[in-house]
Amino acid sequence: MPYATETPITRCLPRNDHFLYDHSQYTRKLGVCICTTPACQMGWMHPNGSCFPLFMFIVGVSMAISYSKFENGPQKEWINKAVTRGLKIILIGLLLNWFPFYTKNITDLRLFGVLQRIGLAFLFASILITLINKKYLWYLLAAILVSYWGIMLSAGDQGLTLEGNLVRTIDLALFGESHIYKGYGIPFDPEGLLSTLPAIGTVILGFITGKNLLSNPDLNKKIQWLLIIGIVCGAVGFLWGYMGFPINKPIWSSSYVLYAGGLAMLFLAVMMWIIDVNGFQKWTYIFKAFGQNPLVSFALSGLFVKTMNLIPIGDKKLYGWLYSNVYQTTFGDYLGSFLLALSFVMFIWIFAWILDRKGIIIKV
Numbered sequence: 599m600p601y602a603t604e605t606p607i608t609r610c611l612p613r614n615d616h617f618l619y620d621h622s623q624y625t626r627k628l629g630v631c632i633c634t635t636p637a638c639q640m641g642w643m644h645p646n647g648s649c650f651p652l653f654m655f656i657v658g659v660s661m662a663i664s665y666s667k668f669e670n671g672p673q674k675e676w677i678n679k680a681v682t683r684g685l686k687i688i689l690i691g692l693l694l695n696w697f698p699f700y701t702k703n704i705t706d707l708r709l710f711g712v713l714q715r716i717g718l719a720f721l722f723a724s725i726l727i728t729l730i731n732k733k734y735l736w737y738l739l740a741a742i743l744v745s746y747w748g749i750m751l752s753a754g755d756q757g758l759t760l761e762g763n764l765v766r767t768i769d770l771a772l773f774g775e776s777h778i779y780k781g782y783g784i785p786f787d788p789e790g791l792l793s794t795l796p797a798i799g800t801v802i803l804g805f806i807t808g809k810n811l812l813s814n815p816d817l818n819k820k821i822q823w824l825l826i827i828g829i830v831c832g833a834v835g836f837l838w839g840y841m842g843f844p845i846n847k848p849i850w851s852s853s854y855v856l857y858a859g860g861l862a863m864l865f866l867a868v869m870m871w872i873i874d875v876n877g878f879q880k881w882t883y884i885f886k887a888f889g890q891n892p893l894v895s896f897a898l899s900g901l902f903v904k905t906m907n908l909i910p911i912g913d914k915k916l917y918g919w920l921y922s923n924v925y926q927t928t929f930g931d932y933l934g935s936f937l938l939a940l941s942f943v944m945f946i947w948i949f950a951w952i953l954d955r956k957g958i959i960i961k962v
Contacts, residue, residue: 651858658804684721824867832860
C-alpha cells in the first residue's frame with residue numbers, strides 16, 4: 599500500500615557509508631525511526647521491508663497449489679497460463695505507473711514497480727519449475743542466490759553503494775534515467791531488472807514450501823518442517839548478511855531472500871498452529887477479504903492515492919491536506935500518520951469486503 603505523504607521525517611543514521619546499510623529512505627516513508635539494532639539498520643525491520651518478500655513468498659506457495667493441477671498433464675498448458683498471467687500483471691503495473699495518463703508523458707514512464715516485479719518473478723519462476731526436476735529446486739535456488747552475490751560483488755568497491763551497484767548501472771544502460779525510479783535522490787530502481795533474479799528465488803522458495811505442504815498429510819509435521827527450515831534459512835541469511843552481502847531490500851540481496859523467506863516460514867507455521875491446530879478462525883475474515891482479491895485491492899490503493907493527489911486544496915493536495923489538517927491536528931504527528939494509513943487501509947478493505955460478500959473474485 600502507498601504511504602502517507604507529508605508526514606514527519608525522522609532519519610536513522612546508516613551503519614556506514616555503504617548504501618546497503620542506509621535505510622533512511624524507508625524511515626522517511628514510514629515517518630518514524632525505530633532502528634537501534636544491527637538487523638534493523640540493515641534495512642529489514644521496517645514494515646515496508648517485510649511485506650513485499652512475504653507476498654512474493656506466498657505467490658510461490660500459491661503457485662505450487664496451482665501447478666499441482668497441471669503436474670501430470672501437458673506442461674505447455676501451464677507455461678502458457680503462467681506467461682499470460684505474468685504479462686497481464688506487468689501490464690497492469692505499467693498502467694498504474696502511467697495513471698492518470700494525461701499528466702505524464704510515456705517517454706518519462708517508470709518501467710518497473712511492485713506489480714512488474716511480481717509478474718516477472720512469477721513468469722520466470724513458473725518456467726524454471728517446469729523445466730527442472732523438482733528434487734533439484736534447492737540447488738536451483740542456491741545457484742540463483744550465489745550467482746547474484748557474485749555478480750553484485752564483481753563491481754568492486756563501489757558495488758555496494760547507491761551510485762555504483764550493478765542494479766542501477768544496468769538499468770541506466772538499458773532504459774535511461776527517465777524510466778527509472780528517483781526516490782533515492784538519484785536514478786535507482788529498487789525493482790530493477792537485475793534484482794529481479796533473486797526475487798525469482800523468493801518465489802521458488804515459496805514454491806518449495808508449498809510443494810512440501812501439499813505432499814505431507816500430517817499437519818504437525820508440516821509445522822515442524824516450516825519451523826526447522828525457516829530457522830535454518832533465517833540463520834543462513836542473517837549470517838550471510840554479516841559475511842559480505844548485507845540483508846537489504848532495495849537490491850533484494852541473496853541474504854535478504856533467505857532471511858525474509860525464513861521469517862515467512864516461521865510466520866506461516868505460527869498461523870497454521872493458531873488457525874488449523876487450535877481452530878481460531880473467525881478473526882481471519884478481515885484478511886480473507888483482501889486475500890480473495892489481492893491484485894484488485896492493490897491496484898485500487900494506487901489509483902485512490904494518485905486520484906487524491908490530483909485534487910488541490912490550497913497549496914496542498916487532498917491526501918496531504920487530510921493528514922496535516924485533520925489527522926495531525928487531532929492526533930499529533932505519529933499517531934495521526936498511523937491513523938491516516940489505517941483509515942486508508944480500511945477504505946480499501948470495505949471495497950474488498952463488498953466483492954467477497956457478493957462472491958466476486960477478479961482474476962488475471
